[in-house]
Amino acid sequence: MPLTPEGWTLLKTWEGCRLSAYPDPASGAAPWTIGYGHTGAEVVPGLTITQEQAEAWLKQDVAEAAAAVDRLLISVTLTPRQRDALISFCFNVGAGALERSTLRKRLLAGESSADVIAEELPRWNKGPKSPLEGLKRRRAAEVSHAQTSEAAAPQTQTARSASVPSHEPIQLLDAVHHHKGLAHQQEAWLQLERSLTAEQRGAFAEMFRTPASPSNATSQPELPGLIELPVPYLSQNDSATSQGPRMCFSSSCAMAAAFVKPDALRGPGQLDDQYLALVQRHSDTTDANAQVKALQSLGLQARFRTDGSSEDLIEQLKRGLPCPVGWLHKGPVSAPKGGGHWSLAIGWDPAKRQFLMHDPNGEADLVNGGYVTTSIGSGAGQRYSERNWGRRWMVEGAGSGWWIEISPGA
Structure with a gap:
């Protein structure tokens, strides 16, 4: 392994x-x-x-x-x-x-x-x-x-831990609950995955990522702990187009699309450049409606919302769905300003109250505003505190964050 x-x-x-x-x-x-x-x-x-x-x-x-x-x-x-x-x-x-x-x-x-x-x-x-x-x-x-x-x-590196395996049946939800990343546990999951057909894995992925209906949502067990979705990272700063400095919205949505529907973008060139071309069929890269239409054209369900809260993002992430989020990246955290910036929430660390973020522009300075660095790749897996980043996202008060709600298509 x-x-x-x-x-x-x-x-x-x-x-x-x-x-x-x-x-x-x-x-x-x-x-x-x-x-x-x-x-x-x-x-x-x-x-x-x-x-x-x-x-x-x-x-x-x-x-x-x-x-x-x-x-x-x-x-x-x-x-x-x-x-x-x-x-x-x-x-x-x-x-x-x-x-x-x-x-x-x-x-x-x-x-x-x-x-x-x-x-x-x-x-x-x-x-x-x-x-x-x-x-x-x-x-x-x-x-x-x-x-x-x-x-x-x-x-x-030379031998597996010697242990006596138990052949008693196990409930998979119990296995999920007790999973700690140990070597024998990882091997068991990989063996199970190899036993499934491509169609079975696809059906599992679709069900895993599809939001539960209101009637049964409360009956599903919650698994506490770190959420970190393995979303591919895309930088807006290496675009082959002239739109790189202003395509944070497109790069963020492209990352989400590439994860939720891996085969959606298959043409030549970089994934976010491919996606930008879809957006430009409808309007400018900064237009939220154009982004929604581009995502829908890939077979995804998408909705632009201005009522986001931390709970909304965490709930989406628990469902295995990343969230494009729009926020103000200029000025001090006490008085954020700017034309707006988009990044992609890919995880949540409840112990540290931090959102894991793919920021297509680099590493943001949440306290003072602006960016620590915009070098290519530097924005991957950033940890943005709920306290400071949240004030830049929900600038009009609790439950006022801009975000794109994405889910797999029917």
Whole structure:
């Protein structure tokens, strides 16, 4: 198993997905990259691929990174999430860098895996001339991911934990409730998934994401805890069109569409550029009605609303549905202003009262206004506090947030 489900989310969030080949940022030329950070002789200028090809290459590349971690750290005891973090790191810097690293030397010497990862990963943040903010945040996310596994049972790279399996039947809702991300639990879910046909998986996804009717909504059990939907990230700042600086609304809706209906956008070029072309058939990228019509043209149900509350977003996220949200990103949090900005709510952390957000423009400064950085990919998986972000979203008081309610079509 290359990664835990949370590990896939970590890696895909920080890699991002681009369906058109782009040059190396440092050289402006080779190596050219496409999809989720895929490079190779087949990646040439002008190449465009489908989302399916990007996913296929991702699985291949992650398998190679996982094999390198297992081979280079064969005697090291790691929790599943520590292994996730190191695979994400290896995927990013390469197996050669891992092999030569002080991190590997310290782990093979028997030092604490938790300490070594926390101390060594942040050092790998250098760009051609200076540390890069994006790499600093990625390394911090990898360290945080590794640290969340301390309560889980350790796993070595050479053998599974020896335990006596129980063959008693189990109710799947009980399995969901008791799921803690342990290695044997992940393997059981993957085995169950492999046993289903594509039609069965599609039917499950549709039912899982479809809102419950009012008559039975209260009877469904609620599962507390972190919500983090594995939505593909799109940056408005790498658009091949001239609309990049003003297409936050389109990029946010495109991310939602690509997750709720993965096969909806299949043409050449970047997904949000494809989606923008649909919007422009109706009106400008800033027009909410045009956005709704574009989403509906993809077979989705969509409604523009100006009555949003935190509870509305959390309820949608519990149903497995991301939410495009419109808010004021300029001025101090005490007096927000501006023409408005759109991002995509992809999760909720009840312990910290934070919304997980794919911000197509980068990392926002919620306190002072504006942006800390707008570099490509920097807005993936941002954590925006309910307190500060909420004041920029519900500027007219509780229950006044702008949002697009999206659900699968009939």
